[in-house]
Amino acid sequence: MNKYALLVSAALGTAMLAGCAGASQESAGPGGNPFATASFQSIIKHDFADKGQAKVSRLKQTQSQYECSKYAYLGEAVPADVAKEIESKALSGVVYPADGKYLGNWKEGLKVAEDGKGMQWSDKPGTPNGGNCMACHRMIANDPSQGTIGPALYHYGKLRGDSEAVLKYTWARIYNSESFNSCSFMPPFGAHKILTEQQMKDVMALLMDPNSPVNR
Numbered sequence: 304m305n306k307y308a309l310l311v312s313a314a315l316g317t318a319m320l321a322g323c324a325g326a327s328q329e330s331a332g333p334g335g336n337p338f339a340t341a342s343f344q345s346i347i348k349h350d351f352a353d354k355g356q357a358k359v360s361r362l363k364q365t366q367s368q369y370e371c372s373k374y375a376y377l378g379e380a381v382p383a384d385v386a387k388e389i390e391s392k393a394l395s396g397v398v399y400p401a402d403g404k405y406l407g408n409w410k411e412g413l414k415v416a417e418d419g420k421g422m423q424w425s426d427k428p429g430t431p432n433g434g435n436c437m438a439c440h441r442m443i444a445n446d447p448s449q450g451t452i453g454p455a456l457y458h459y460g461k462l463r464g465d466s467e468a469v470l471k472y473t474w475a476r477i478y479n480s481e482s483f484n485s486c487s488f489m490p491p492f493g494a495h496k497i498l499t500e501q502q503m504k505d506v507m508a509l510l511m512d513p514n515s516p517v518n519r
């Protein structure tokens with residue numbers, strides 16, 4: 304199981320626990336957020352422990368995770384002004400390539416897209432992480448994983464071209480997908496330093512280069 308799948312299953316487990324907490328009328332934390340109930344906090348304390356580089360502090364929610372979880376729990380859509388605030392904050396934090404060049408080497412990008420390793424307790428800190436793109440996206444013709452959490456990216460560059468606007472949009476998507484969708488399921492690869500600038504360039508080339516398997 305990859306790290307995102309683990310996170311998703313942890314989140315699902317949390318939602319189920321939260322459901323139970325609600326049923327027993329335990330008071331939820333600020334704003335009705337089930338993640339802040341006392342019993343949930345004690346479960347976290349009891350069942351999770353720091354191991355290697357995977358620290359319990361990772362469970363601390365970002366603002367978007369907090370808001371998106373809260374409204375999902377309440378069964379309501381995130382209010383437009385809250386979503387807009389998250390999105391504009393994310394977009395203004397995007398760091399574009401220092402040398403103005405968006406495209407690296409698609410062959411390296413393919414390795415990044417296939418690789419789901421990194422940031423786990425058993426990984427050596429400081430070693431490069433994978434992007435795990437293919438776990439969520441269908442990217443190449445005979446893609447063995449056929450991910451469906453995200454939209455298919457097969458023929459991405461072929462269909463959209465490589466205008467400055469497309470390059471900028473795609474970079475910002477990869478850097479922090481919350482720039483366009485406050486409750487995006489896609490990991491913020493740049494904002495959370497999951498991928499390096501060079502790795503993002505390589506993945507960009509995978510999406511854009513006419514010779515890459517994405518566009519063949």
Ligand code: HEC
Binds near residue numbers: 416476488492
């Ligand atoms: C955990 C699942 C997940 C992973 C891993 C993931 N994505 Fe995504 N991605 C999504 C989802 C879901 C969307 C749809 C939009 C949204 O929810 O924000 C998306 C949207 C996109 C888009 C915009 C597509 C469009 O039609 O405009 C691009 C480009 C993209 N992803 C590229 C990547 C790349 C490159 C990687 C790997 C470095 C990656 N994604 C990894 C889930 C994922």
